[in-house]
Amino acid sequence: MSKQELPVVSANGAGAGTVARCCPTLLAAPLDEDQADELAPVFKALGDPVRLRLLSMIASRAGGEVCVCDLTPAFALSQPTISHHLKLLRQAGLIASERRGTWVYYRLLPAATDRLAAVLTRPATDPAPAS
Protein backbone atom coordinates (compact mmCIF):
# COMPACT_ATOMS: atom_id res chain seq x y z
CA MET A 1 0.00 0.00 0.00
CA SER A 2 1.30 3.45 -0.77
CA LYS A 3 0.71 6.70 0.98
CA GLN A 4 -1.19 7.96 -2.00
CA GLU A 5 -4.03 5.63 -1.14
CA LEU A 6 -4.66 7.35 2.17
CA PRO A 7 -7.44 9.92 1.90
CA VAL A 8 -5.96 11.96 4.73
CA VAL A 9 -3.05 12.87 2.51
CA SER A 10 -5.27 15.14 0.49
CA ALA A 11 -6.90 16.61 3.58
CA ASN A 12 -6.13 20.23 4.25
CA GLY A 13 -2.88 21.13 5.89
CA ALA A 14 0.71 20.40 5.11
CA GLY A 15 0.99 18.16 8.15
CA ALA A 16 -1.11 15.35 6.76
CA GLY A 17 1.24 14.65 3.88
CA THR A 18 4.21 14.27 6.14
CA VAL A 19 2.27 12.05 8.47
CA ALA A 20 1.15 9.70 5.74
CA ARG A 21 4.67 9.34 4.38
CA CYS A 22 5.88 8.44 7.80
CA CYS A 23 3.34 5.78 8.80
CA PRO A 24 1.50 3.23 6.77
CA THR A 25 -1.77 1.90 8.15
CA LEU A 26 -1.38 -0.76 10.79
CA LEU A 27 -4.02 -2.77 8.95
CA ALA A 28 -1.84 -3.28 5.86
CA ALA A 29 1.38 -4.66 7.27
CA PRO A 30 2.68 -5.56 10.73
CA LEU A 31 4.01 -2.57 12.62
CA ASP A 32 7.63 -2.84 13.63
CA GLU A 33 8.67 -2.25 17.23
CA ASP A 34 9.75 1.34 16.64
CA GLN A 35 6.45 2.27 15.01
CA ALA A 36 4.49 0.61 17.81
CA ASP A 37 6.59 2.29 20.49
CA GLU A 38 5.94 5.63 18.89
CA LEU A 39 2.20 5.22 18.30
CA ALA A 40 1.18 3.55 21.57
CA PRO A 41 1.67 6.62 23.82
CA VAL A 42 -0.56 8.69 21.54
CA PHE A 43 -3.35 6.12 21.73
CA LYS A 44 -2.77 5.85 25.47
CA ALA A 45 -3.30 9.59 25.80
CA LEU A 46 -6.72 9.10 24.19
CA GLY A 47 -7.54 6.19 26.49
CA ASP A 48 -9.25 8.32 29.09
CA PRO A 49 -12.74 9.82 28.82
CA VAL A 50 -11.77 13.19 30.30
CA ARG A 51 -8.89 13.58 27.87
CA LEU A 52 -11.09 12.53 24.95
CA ARG A 53 -13.63 15.18 25.90
CA LEU A 54 -10.94 17.82 26.37
CA LEU A 55 -9.44 17.01 22.98
CA SER A 56 -12.86 17.10 21.38
CA MET A 57 -13.71 20.45 23.00
CA ILE A 58 -10.43 21.92 21.78
CA ALA A 59 -10.61 20.41 18.29
CA SER A 60 -14.19 21.42 17.62
CA ARG A 61 -13.92 24.99 18.85
CA ALA A 62 -14.59 27.57 16.15
CA GLY A 63 -11.43 29.62 15.80
CA GLY A 64 -9.37 26.61 16.77
CA GLU A 65 -8.27 27.81 20.20
CA VAL A 66 -9.68 27.37 23.68
CA CYS A 67 -8.81 29.08 26.93
CA VAL A 68 -8.29 26.66 29.81
CA CYS A 69 -10.76 28.87 31.66
CA ASP A 70 -13.45 27.67 29.22
CA LEU A 71 -12.54 24.00 29.58
CA THR A 72 -12.53 23.57 33.34
CA PRO A 73 -16.19 24.46 34.00
CA ALA A 74 -17.34 21.54 31.83
CA PHE A 75 -15.90 19.03 34.30
CA ALA A 76 -16.50 18.24 37.95
CA LEU A 77 -12.73 18.18 38.39
CA SER A 78 -10.19 20.54 39.88
CA GLN A 79 -8.14 22.90 37.77
CA PRO A 80 -4.90 20.96 38.55
CA THR A 81 -6.53 17.71 37.41
CA ILE A 82 -7.66 19.28 34.15
CA SER A 83 -4.21 20.78 33.69
CA HIS A 84 -2.66 17.36 34.23
CA HIS A 85 -4.85 15.80 31.53
CA LEU A 86 -4.03 18.67 29.17
CA LYS A 87 -0.34 18.13 29.86
CA LEU A 88 -0.64 14.46 28.84
CA LEU A 89 -2.41 15.44 25.61
CA ARG A 90 0.34 17.98 24.93
CA GLN A 91 3.12 15.48 25.67
CA ALA A 92 1.48 13.08 23.21
CA GLY A 93 1.71 15.73 20.51
CA LEU A 94 -2.06 16.07 20.15
CA ILE A 95 -2.40 19.68 21.27
CA ALA A 96 -0.23 22.76 21.64
CA SER A 97 -0.51 25.44 24.28
CA GLU A 98 0.36 29.09 24.58
CA ARG A 99 0.23 31.28 27.65
CA ARG A 100 -1.14 34.76 27.10
CA GLY A 101 -1.50 36.85 30.21
CA THR A 102 -3.32 34.98 32.95
CA TRP A 103 -4.52 32.06 30.85
CA VAL A 104 -3.20 29.21 28.79
CA TYR A 105 -4.79 28.63 25.37
CA TYR A 106 -4.92 25.25 23.68
CA ARG A 107 -5.27 24.22 20.06
CA LEU A 108 -5.37 20.91 18.21
CA LEU A 109 -2.33 19.70 16.30
CA PRO A 110 -4.33 18.13 13.47
CA ALA A 111 -1.34 16.28 11.99
CA ALA A 112 -1.45 14.04 15.07
CA THR A 113 -5.10 13.05 14.70
CA ASP A 114 -4.63 12.76 10.92
CA ARG A 115 -1.85 10.30 11.58
CA LEU A 116 -3.93 8.16 13.92
CA ALA A 117 -6.85 8.19 11.48
CA ALA A 118 -4.43 7.13 8.73
CA VAL A 119 -2.97 4.19 10.62
CA LEU A 120 -6.49 2.95 11.39
CA THR A 121 -7.77 3.31 7.84
CA ARG A 122 -8.17 0.15 5.80
CA PRO A 123 -5.84 -0.13 2.85
CA ALA A 124 -7.38 0.03 -0.62
CA THR A 125 -6.86 -3.71 -0.96
CA ASP A 126 -8.15 -4.94 2.35
CA PRO A 127 -6.45 -8.08 3.63
CA ALA A 128 -9.11 -8.53 6.30
CA PRO A 129 -12.58 -9.79 5.46
CA ALA A 130 -15.38 -7.43 6.52
CA SER A 131 -17.13 -9.90 8.76
Added chain:
Amino acid sequence: MSKQELPVVSANGAGAGTVARCCPTLLAAPLDEDQADELAPVFKALGDPVRLRLLSMIASRAGGEVCVCDLTPAFALSQPTISHHLKLLRQAGLIASERRGTWVYYRLLPAATDRLAAVLTRPATDPAPAS
Protein backbone atom coordinates in the same frame (compact mmCIF):
# COMPACT_ATOMS: atom_id res chain seq x y z
CA MET B 1 -17.25 -2.69 30.94
CA SER B 2 -18.31 -5.58 28.82
CA LYS B 3 -17.79 -5.96 25.13
CA GLN B 4 -21.55 -6.07 24.68
CA GLU B 5 -21.75 -2.39 25.54
CA LEU B 6 -19.63 -1.46 22.57
CA PRO B 7 -21.62 -0.60 19.48
CA VAL B 8 -18.58 -1.46 17.43
CA VAL B 9 -19.54 -5.08 17.91
CA SER B 10 -23.05 -4.66 16.59
CA ALA B 11 -21.82 -2.45 13.76
CA ASN B 12 -19.54 -5.28 12.74
CA GLY B 13 -19.57 -6.05 9.05
CA ALA B 14 -21.62 -3.08 7.96
CA GLY B 15 -18.50 -1.04 7.29
CA ALA B 16 -17.53 2.56 7.55
CA GLY B 17 -20.97 3.86 6.56
CA THR B 18 -22.55 2.52 9.71
CA VAL B 19 -19.63 3.70 11.73
CA ALA B 20 -19.94 7.23 10.42
CA ARG B 21 -23.68 7.32 11.13
CA CYS B 22 -23.14 5.98 14.60
CA CYS B 23 -20.33 8.24 15.72
CA PRO B 24 -19.61 11.74 14.62
CA THR B 25 -15.97 12.72 14.56
CA LEU B 26 -14.66 14.05 17.84
CA LEU B 27 -13.12 16.88 15.85
CA ALA B 28 -16.50 18.28 14.79
CA ALA B 29 -18.36 18.67 18.06
CA PRO B 30 -17.60 18.03 21.72
CA LEU B 31 -18.10 14.40 22.73
CA ASP B 32 -20.64 13.88 25.46
CA GLU B 33 -19.74 11.85 28.52
CA ASP B 34 -21.36 8.66 27.27
CA GLN B 35 -19.50 8.79 23.98
CA ALA B 36 -16.22 9.46 25.74
CA ASP B 37 -16.81 6.66 28.25
CA GLU B 38 -17.46 4.27 25.42
CA LEU B 39 -14.55 5.27 23.19
CA ALA B 40 -11.82 5.67 25.80
CA PRO B 41 -11.42 1.94 26.59
CA VAL B 42 -10.94 1.15 22.91
CA PHE B 43 -8.18 3.75 22.60
CA LYS B 44 -6.73 2.50 25.88
CA ALA B 45 -6.52 -1.01 24.43
CA LEU B 46 -4.37 0.45 21.63
CA GLY B 47 -2.18 2.32 24.09
CA ASP B 48 0.38 -0.43 24.39
CA PRO B 49 3.06 -1.31 21.81
CA VAL B 50 2.63 -5.06 22.17
CA ARG B 51 -1.12 -4.82 21.62
CA LEU B 52 -0.63 -2.50 18.66
CA ARG B 53 1.76 -5.00 17.07
CA LEU B 54 -0.59 -7.90 17.80
CA LEU B 55 -3.52 -6.04 16.27
CA SER B 56 -1.43 -5.13 13.26
CA MET B 57 -0.26 -8.71 12.78
CA ILE B 58 -3.82 -9.97 12.95
CA ALA B 59 -5.28 -7.24 10.76
CA SER B 60 -2.70 -7.50 8.02
CA ARG B 61 -2.69 -11.27 7.72
CA ALA B 62 -3.79 -12.54 4.33
CA GLY B 63 -6.85 -14.66 4.90
CA GLY B 64 -7.80 -12.49 7.84
CA GLU B 65 -7.11 -15.01 10.59
CA VAL B 66 -4.08 -15.78 12.71
CA CYS B 67 -3.35 -18.69 15.01
CA VAL B 68 -2.06 -17.63 18.42
CA CYS B 69 0.77 -20.08 17.73
CA ASP B 70 1.93 -17.76 14.94
CA LEU B 71 1.73 -14.62 17.09
CA THR B 72 3.70 -15.66 20.15
CA PRO B 73 7.07 -16.32 18.43
CA ALA B 74 7.25 -12.69 17.27
CA PHE B 75 7.57 -11.48 20.88
CA ALA B 76 10.03 -12.08 23.68
CA LEU B 77 7.07 -12.62 25.98
CA SER B 78 5.40 -15.63 27.53
CA GLN B 79 2.30 -17.21 26.05
CA PRO B 80 0.16 -16.12 29.04
CA THR B 81 1.32 -12.52 28.58
CA ILE B 82 0.44 -12.57 24.90
CA SER B 83 -2.91 -14.15 25.74
CA HIS B 84 -3.58 -11.40 28.26
CA HIS B 85 -2.93 -8.70 25.66
CA LEU B 86 -5.15 -10.52 23.16
CA LYS B 87 -7.89 -10.71 25.79
CA LEU B 88 -7.75 -6.92 26.25
CA LEU B 89 -8.01 -6.38 22.50
CA ARG B 90 -10.97 -8.77 22.41
CA GLN B 91 -12.70 -7.06 25.34
CA ALA B 92 -12.31 -3.73 23.55
CA GLY B 93 -14.17 -5.16 20.56
CA LEU B 94 -11.17 -4.91 18.25
CA ILE B 95 -10.70 -8.61 17.55
CA ALA B 96 -12.68 -11.83 17.76
CA SER B 97 -11.38 -15.27 18.62
CA GLU B 98 -12.35 -18.83 17.90
CA ARG B 99 -10.92 -22.01 19.37
CA ARG B 100 -10.41 -24.84 16.92
CA GLY B 101 -8.71 -27.90 18.32
CA THR B 102 -5.56 -27.01 20.20
CA TRP B 103 -5.29 -23.41 19.08
CA VAL B 104 -7.19 -20.16 19.25
CA TYR B 105 -7.52 -18.14 16.05
CA TYR B 106 -7.92 -14.37 15.99
CA ARG B 107 -9.35 -12.00 13.42
CA LEU B 108 -9.85 -8.24 13.20
CA LEU B 109 -13.29 -6.75 13.73
CA PRO B 110 -12.86 -4.01 11.13
CA ALA B 111 -15.93 -2.07 12.21
CA ALA B 112 -14.05 -1.19 15.39
CA THR B 113 -11.02 0.27 13.62
CA ASP B 114 -13.32 1.92 11.07
CA ARG B 115 -15.09 3.62 13.91
CA LEU B 116 -11.90 4.92 15.51
CA ALA B 117 -10.66 6.16 12.14
CA ALA B 118 -14.01 7.91 11.65
CA VAL B 119 -13.98 9.72 14.99
CA LEU B 120 -10.43 10.93 14.27
CA THR B 121 -11.19 12.14 10.75
CA ARG B 122 -11.57 15.86 10.19
CA PRO B 123 -15.06 16.98 9.26
CA ALA B 124 -15.59 18.31 5.76
CA THR B 125 -15.74 21.82 7.18
CA ASP B 126 -12.74 21.87 9.41
CA PRO B 127 -13.07 24.08 12.49
CA ALA B 128 -9.40 23.67 13.33
CA PRO B 129 -6.63 25.54 11.53
CA ALA B 130 -4.19 23.32 9.67
CA SER B 131 -1.03 24.09 11.54
